[in-house]
Amino acid sequence: MAFWLIKSEPGVFSIDDLARAPGRRTQWEGVRNYQARNNLRAMRKGDRCLFYHSNASPSGVAGVAAVLREAYPDPHQFDSKSKYHDPKSDPRDPRWSLVDVKFLRRFPALVSLETIKADPKLAKMVLVNNSRLSVQPVTDSEFRRVLALAGEKD
DNA sequence: GCCAACGTTGGC
DNA sequence: GCCAACGTTGGC
Numbered sequence: 001m002a003f004w005l006i007k008s009e010p011g012v013f014s015i016d017d018l019a020r021a022p023g024r025r026t027q028w029e030g031v032r033n034y035q036a037r038n039n040l041r042a043m044r045k046g047d048r049c050l051f052y053h054s055n056a057s058p059s060g061v062a063g064v065a066a067v068l069r070e071a072y073p074d075p076h077q078f079d080s081k082s083k084y085h086d087p088k089s090d091p092r093d094p095r096w097s098l099v100d101v102k103f104l105r106r107f108p109a110l111v112s113l114e115t116i117k118a119d120p121k122l123a124k125m126v127l128v129n130n131s132r133l134s135v136q137p138v139t140d141s142e143f144r145r146v147l148a149l150a151g152e153k154d
Numbered sequence: 155g156c157c158a159a160c161g162t163t164g165g166c
Numbered sequence: 167g168c169c170a171a172c173g174t175t176g177g178c
Contacts, residue, residue, distance in 0.1 A: 007176090033161075033174095054175080054176060055175080055177080057178095131159085131175085132160060
């Protein structure tokens, strides 16, 4: 099993929104960055995702989701009314992908970015070193460390 | 709301 | 292929 971190602005879509969604699942739509897209395409069913709240006060990891369905073409790229529309994407070779994720759990308390930055064991996290990447890999030990900081067991 | 960091676009 | 201009992300 692999581990990832996925970002969402809680004002747009929070972990509570995921927990309330039908089937507690959602399409992880709108990724329009190639590195993030490649990470989506590398996800496998059952992989775990840290659900990160960005542009929040404070920002931080709010809980855990799981990959339910592996990457397939993001339908919004072909919808001219969508804000995710990409007129340059060819339907025969779609440029953008998404995965479906499902809610696993919400942490009792957010693991804030400040906490993560202050933790020597998390100094190499992509989050700390490339804060703009919206879908990023997380190592096994980083994942377990964030769970520990959240007061959770594996 | 500001602005640094970063990715993308397009002229040449 | 270089790089300046521009747009976006996201912390603060």
